Amino acid sequence: MTKKKIGVLGSGQVAQVLASGFIKHGYEVMVASSDITKLSDWKTKNATGKLGSFEETAMFGEILVLAVKGTSAESIIKSVASGLSGKVVIDATNPIAAVPPTNGVLSYFTTLSESLMERLQALAPQVRFVKAFNSVGNLCMVNPMFAGGKPTMFICGNDRDAKREVATILDQFGWDPEDFGRVESARAIEPLCMLWCIPGMVNNEWNHAFKLLRA
Template sequence: MKVGIIGSGEVGQRLGDGFIELGHEVKIGTRDPQKLEAWVEKHSNNRKASSGSFAEAAEFGEDIIAIATLWTGTQSAIEMAGGPASFAGKVVIDVTNPLDYSSTPPRLAVGHTDSAGETVQRLLPDAKVVKAFNTVGNPLMLHPDFPGGRPTMFVCGNDDGAKKTVCDIAFSLGWETVDVGGIEGARLLEPLAMLWIVHYFRTNNGNHAFKLLRK
């Protein structure tokens, strides 16, 4: 598959590593091309990594586009990527969390009756938005190794086929998956991310993930 990633921070680069590991081609979109020189060079042996503008990454992502931006820059990044037409018909993985960094730890800027996931779906009405990979820190996104087995990646979205695609990717990267329903489920997953973040700030350690236990 060809995957475009909107956002060149640690999360976007880590997801790019995972997609390349699974054999996919990845282009990360960025405002600063020099920021990704080391990441592209790291994958130079297989020639599956490249960087470009947000618009170039969105065009490249024929199969999947992941949005991994800071929340404050998400809408502008989507606009710079070409707007809704550039995402139409594609699986869009929304990795964002709507964080307000005016305090420490940060707080949710959107919640209860709305969510970042629903906002992204409204901005991209013809895309198949799936909320995923937002409830864990980027070091554990690929092959998390815990004594209790695979942790749980919760996903939500309105398109069942898109969710299956994302669940298959997550499983290949070491997760079990739980589908919590339509994109309004992001109202639950984003506060769950806040629980992960608060525990990180209290312990100064990001070596934790969630698991749904069944009897």
Template sequence: MLQRPGLDRGHRNRNRGISQMTTAILGLGNMGKGLAKRLAGKTELVLGASNVAAAADFAKSVGATVTDYKSAVAGADIVVLAVPYPVALELVKTLELAGKTVVDMTNPVKADFSGLAIGHTTSAAEELQAAAPAAKVVKGFNTIFASLFDTPASATAHVPVFLAGNDAAAVDAVAALVSAAGFAVEKVGGLDGARLVEPVGMLNIRFGYGLGQGTAIAPAWLKLAA
């Protein structure tokens, strides 16, 4: 059940456009860089990197600042975890995330990518929420291959990003981020919905890699009747 937010930071953010918010992306692998490129000029971007000096040129190319993880989170309204799930799980325990909207784009895959390491009775998103209980975790972007970020936004305008979260204001904020990044929003309800969304991400990985369809694919949700 989505909670009705009180008069906290998340509630105040509801009346602010994404351009007025600061988005921190933690991790600069293909997903982090891809999302940063799509969001360039649309929100104030701060990049969190383990090697700040090495990330300086990329940060400049997208008009962002780059700093360490803790400093990136400090001034952010939205924090995107663009690191592998095991790293994210340890990272959130070290960060001050109280009141922050935290986007979990991870898939908790096994080391050999043969399936999910956890799922069905819990999810990566729920485990991250348990590790950072004062944060507002929203599942999203885990069914998107990084290569889609490099295609024109017009090509992904109808590609859904499935969002699951318990805080209505946080989900709305991430929905605005999804739209700014050039994707469609598909809300799936509370954070327990991540138990369904993460297997969809794993299915996409199987199609893309195991069955040779490549990474220029994405799951869609079609409504065939009114």
């Protein structure tokens, strides 16, 4: 079966790591930035990868990855929403506030009663958002190797088929996907990033991931 085209909205570390991961797994990929010169090193290492504006990338992708700064996610989704209609958008963003961490604990601009993905879903109801990849550092996102086995990726979103498609991708990327419900579950999944970051901020330890154990 032909693999769907992937559009990666973003040019930072997450965007670059996931875009390279998709290329490694045989997908056709376009990566977006308002200034594509930021991606010239990535392009040198990923010759088949395409570069484009946010609008071009939204149109190109059959599945999208949203990997932009949390504070800009709403304005970027608003600006490209027409190109995303009906498509799966893997939302890797976190609503990190522009203030320093307190003893290694990040601050969010959202509350426990409203996540960033709910705001995005309300802005673009025709888009099939699935939260994923937000609760692990970019260095561990693609086929990570842990002594304890495959880590768990907690995902959520309103569309079952979209979550199934994302689960298949997560399996290829070396993760055990766990469907934790609808968009409101992002209220719980987004703060996992705060927890994940504490050992990094406090002890400079960044090589870990979550695993769900069942009896």
